[in-house]
Amino acid sequence: MSSEDEPGGGGAQGAPPEQLALIRESVRQAKAPRAKPRTWRGAALARELPVARVLVDKGVLHLDRYFDYAVPEELDAEAQPGVRVRVRFGAGRHRVQGGRREGGGLIDGFLIERRAESDYSGPLAALAQVVSPERVLDEELLGLARAVADRYAGSLADVLQLAVPPRNARAERRPSPEPLPPPPAPEAGSWARYEQGPAFLESLASGGSPRAVWNALPGPLWCEEIARAVAATLSSGRGALVVLPDGRAVARLDTALTGLLGEGRHAVLTADAGPEKRYAQWLAVRRGSVRAVIGTRAAMFAPVRDLGLVAVWDDGDDNHSEQHAPQPHAREVLLLRAAQDRCGFLLGGWSCTVEAAQLVDTGWARPLQAARERVRAAAPLVRTVGDQDVARDEAARAARLPTLAWQAVREGLRHGPVLVQVPRRGYVPRMACATCRAPARCRHCSGPLEAHGSGDLRCGWCGRTESGWHCPECGGFRLRAQVVGARRTAEELGRAFPAVPVRTSGREHVLDTVPGTPAVVVSTPGAEPVAEGGYAAALLLDGWAMLSRPDLRAGEDALRRWMGAASLVRPQPEGGTVVVVAEPTLRPVQALVRWDPAGYAVRELGERGELGFPPVSRMAAVAGPGEAVADFLRAVDLPPQAEVLGPVPMPVTPAGRPRRPGAPPPGEQWDRALVRVPPGSGAALAGALKAAQAARMARGGSTPVSVRIDPPDIG
Known part of the structure; x- marks a missing residue:
């Protein structure tokens, strides 16, 4: 082939080298087959x-x-x-x-x-x-889910299962309503009872993002106050999200919001709604048709557009802690949302958790409280009955209820219903030696002995009947009830006041409201119904049983449950009286008498800081069979300042009892270790535990090992 036949030859002779290269490349592309x-x-x-x-x-x-x-x-x-x-x-x-x-x-x-x-x-x-084709996951929700997964050492897929409800085809085909224009800013209303209440509403209505820890005054007005905060946020053209502990609280706020704003302004997301209704409500929020959402903990991931306020009521309630992996807490998820969306934050309740006190102590949130004069005017009179008073009281030794309690019931029934709070349901759940108070246990399995209506003693674990029991500690043969259940208490009060109806509210049947007529209402903690016009009096029985639990939060939880019941009682100027059967010198009892939950939480926070306990430190629980836990702890690359406490044996789950998350299967023995890190190392701890768990699963480990960040029970 001559040079004229070559690419770039002939008329291209004498051309610059760059031009020759371009000619050769064009010829090559022309001869190449099309892709x-x-x-x-x-x-x-x-x-x-x-x-x-x-x-x-x-x-x-x-x-x-x-x-x-x-x-x-x-x-x-x-x-x-x-x-x-x-x-x-x-x-x-x-x-x-x-x-x-x-x-x-x-x-x-x-x-x-x-x-x-x-x-x-x-x-x-x-x-x-x-x-x-419905786009149910956007960047904002994905970012929140990833932040929650990282904080709790979980997987993104598990978090999205909590955040996005199951699909319902009929709900997707149903068109969502057109969004309504913003409502006008509400009046301050009952927020005027708080020193910074009107300013808080004004900030929300003007597009601000205030952050507050709210100690609500006792009484039923908390629903109206949250509704006004939501309305103020909507008036600024933004959205609002409120998470409440149970369906009863959601129903009360639903009524308050409907009365203030009318229909169609908010969506209700609860597990009680059917799958079609719940998904339709969720889609209306996702599509921007509704800007306000209220609901139980499942609503904490609701995809509200232009979020201006997140709020949580009674954050110490156990219902706010998700039971499915990775077990996030609604308060912590809303804190992440407030930081991610730079929106307002409101944490409210009659009581005050240590976590809420920490938010105020660090300056992240401001306290929202009423003056002491208003607190005293709104709270009932609280009287105490200690162990020494009970020991000197013949009526208390015979019938367990001291004379002061009987008098309070008798006087209260003249003016309205009386609430009696009992720590446990059932008849007589637990028995103990009458002399030394050592727990009565089964000789076969060491389970707790329970007394039933027939008078027989029966093991709560294996079900065997026990006869001829005697105390292994002191040799005594007499038994007493550790905590008398709600049914037994209702039976005793029914005999004492035969002309008065007795109602019970508990796990099997929870009453929402009761009439304002004279009646005795016996309830377990958290199941107290609301009385029309408020209760005339309340008895808080067996306080020692709530305070003596081997749990870091025993005092805080007892005070929260007491204040929840006492807040349903009429104010002291209207004759409202609360009698608590507990040692009056104990700090939670004194906080109830003074109606000062914030002061108790601040002092508790200081002591936990000295001892290195949550929430000042971050903690994780690792549970499983003993050898598996030991292998896991050896494999995990913990932060340098991490401290491992344990492992120690966990209580065995009795056969037939429901298994709690992180607890061993019935009949199996597990160990648990606590891993503690100082402030600022929580993310490193979660990352290390997640990496170790992922490596263990990749190797095909079949022995279960449970990892939980911020366990609610470290007792």
Whole structure:
């Protein structure tokens, strides 16, 4: 071939080298075959952004990452970020990034983003199905879920199971209503009872983001006050979210909001609603049709647009702690949302938790309280009966109730209903030696002995009947009730006041309201019904049983439960009286008498700081069979200042009893270790525990090991 025949030859002779290179490249491209469209098993892929990054619904830590899939052309329009998809996940169908094969079969997931290329160099499996074109997951909710997963050493998939309700096709097809215009700013109303109350509302209405810890005055006006805070936020064109401990509190706030704003202004998210109704309400919030949400702990992830206020009522209630992995607390999730969205924050309750006191102590939130004169005018009179008084009281020795309590019931029944709070339900749940008060236990399994209506002693664990019991400590043969249950108390009061109706409220049957007529209402803590016009009096029985629990929060929890019941009683100027049967010198009892929950929480916070206990420090619980816990602790790379407490044996779960999260299966012996780190190291602790748990699962460890950040019970 002559030089004229070569590319760039002939007329190109004498051309600059750069021009010759361009000519050769153009000839090469002309001779090259045209690229075929990208396909997967013969099916064409999307022309733009053909890679979908998917979060598969596998709540295991070693799979807590995104996986790449190819987007078929027919799914291009519907496969948008935030939709639910189904993918082929497993050996022979999809290789995870890095080349390892996992699992098998179709699995649900969320499409996170569309990309032009994948980081994985091998062939990608294609999306099998777009379940629904509804975009249920946005960047804001995804960021919150990731922050919660990291804080609690959990997986993103587990958090999204809590955050996004199950799909309901009929609810998706139903159109959401048009959003209503912002309402006018409300008047201060009963917020004027608090020194900074009107200023708090004004800040919300003007678009501000105030953060407050609110010690609510006793009485029923707390619902109206939260409703006004929500209305003030809506008037600024922003959204509001309120999380409450139970359905009864949600129903009361629902009524208050409807009366203040009318229908259609807010959505109610609770587990009691059916799947279709709940999902329809959630979609209305997601689509922006509704800007205000109230609900139980499931509502803490509600996708409210332009969030201006998050609020939680009674954050010390156990119901705010999620029981499913990774077991987040509603208060902590709302704190993350307040920081992420830079919105207002309101933590309210009749009592005050140590965590709330810490928010004020650090300056993150401001106290929102009433003057002492208003507190004394709104609170009932609190009287105490100690152990020495009971010992000198013939009536108390015979019938367990001291004379002062009987007198309070008799006087209160002249003016209205009387509330009696009993720590436990049932007849006589626990028995003890009458001489030394040592717990009465079964000779076969060491379970607690219980007395039943027939008078027989029976083991609460194995069910065996016990006859001829004697105390192994002192040799005594007489028994007394450690804590008399609600049914037995109602029976005693019914005999003492035969002309007065006796009502009970507890786990099996919880009353919401009772009439304002004379009656005795016996209730377990947290199940107290609201009386029309308030209770005339209240008895808080067996206070020692609540205070003597081997738990760091025993005093705080007892005070919260007492104040919850006492707040339903009429104010002292109207004759309201509360009698608490507990040692009057104890700090929680004195806080109740003075009606000073914030002062008690501040002092408790100071002592926990000296001892290195939460919330000043961060703590995690690691539980499981003894050898598995020991192996886990040896493998985890803890922060330098971490301190391991234990392991120690955990109480055995009795057969037939429900298993609490993190507790051993019935009949099995587990150990538990507590890992404590100083302030500022909580994220490092969670990351280390999550990494160790993920590595353990990747190795195929079958022995269960439970990891829980911020366990509510460290006693």
